[in-house]
Amino acid sequence: MDERRTVDDVDRVGDAAVPAVGLGTMGLDTAAEARAVTTALEMGYRHVDTAQIYGNEAVVGDAVAAGDVPREDVFLATKVWADELAHDDVLSSARESLERLGTEYVDLLYVHRPIDAYDPETTLAAFDRLREEGLIRNVGVSNFTVEELATARDHLDAPIAAHQTEYHPLFARPELLDDARDHGEAVVAYSPLAGGLVSEVEEVVAVAEKHDTTPHAVSLAWARAKGCAVVPKASSESHLRANLAAATTLELDDEDVVRIDGIDRERELFPE
Template sequence: MNEHGTVGDAEIPAVGLGTMGLDTAEEARAVTTALEMGYRHVDTAQIYGNESVVGDAVAAADVPREEVFLATKVWADKLAHDDVLSSARESLDRLGAEYVDLLYVHRPIDAYDPETTLAAFDRLREEGLIRHVGVSNFTVEELAAARDHLDAPIAAHQTEFHPLFNRPELLEDAREHGEAVVAYSPMAGGLVSEVEEVVAVAEKHDTTPHAVSLAWAREKGCAVVPKASSESHLRANLAAATTLELDGADVARIDGVGRERELFPE
């Protein structure tokens, strides 16, 4: 499906575009640019409030819809069974899509109940409105409970993941179950430029800390969905995630970062 590789049993394109903050039609033109540049994975969410402009931008790209892996997420206040069903259909309407490739539980809080919430996700999949089920911001224990209640496999777990927030237990759990880990905020909102270990690896490869952070997440086996709005940043992120090769010493050095910073705690 994608020349840049895939992750997990569901073959999720390894490089995607995160769209949080692309709020206007003009800003969302980055989605069209990205797709025509070679991206094939677009990630949005109900809570972003931009599904309509993202959907329009996907439609505007000179790329067949079936080649685009489109993902969105159900927010916490819509996770009761019937609300999942109705809000997912509303998301499809806003996106101008007959289906999405991946629908996530955005966070397992508020109205989330594993039995009733996930039954609705299974129903949407059976009806062909979603191709795959995903979860986001789950713990290993919450992932295990979700598997117990889902008929569908979990295709992906989206989580904050960057050199300041490394989640080895989640990576191992995903490998055991054939699930993709999708890394959001893989450059830690720019904070990687202040991380000595990342800067050192960047200097070794004559590149930027941002590029190294993306390449490191890919080396760890994650798909990445960094946000970018300009064509130059889109190209730089794509190149970093697909062509920058780190060696074992580079990865180990970044793995050894001795401090933690979670940008999006519950």
């Protein structure tokens, strides 16, 4: 893959055109660690994902600014944590996120989890207001069920641009994919490598051997084949490059996808 080529040249997902490959930043807590964000952008990534609860919005924002990619070319997403989901807290905490990120807007703001202070009517009214004011470009939700997604749509004026959810070969929710396709929404898969556990899954290893690649690459390619955008975390240049290549150039055939779909076990890494 030409390093000058970006994910924009490859694929986007959903009506809001969410870049199909992004960098997850949970655990990139220091300025040194967050240099991975700058490296990723210069390598061709255009989607950066963070959250209030990660405690790293400031260093992520600095790393975005440090690169040579114009801000308008970066799809920057963050999330409002559960204890900030009362109407006025959404408004104030979102503005604080923008200040920490050093930006006038984010491309996507998520409800991180529909728990604690979350109330569909009042929480989502605040998200609509932020969008009307131009502080956020798109509204997203994370860790919702199909039923919770339907309720959210009933209360939002804005469309749901993306639903971020744990998704990997050991934890698949095909009903979420069907629902997203029906509504033109992107599904963004977090932890697409199952915290590294995919390297221990026989079916994933077999597909990797068939393609002379790694189980991590197969896991990303499988998520992309299912229609998900992916936001794997990586800190080293080699892992960043490998993830980008896997998600954009490795193609699994139908037999591969069916084999991984048939894995008969489940491991949710981040239950509520």
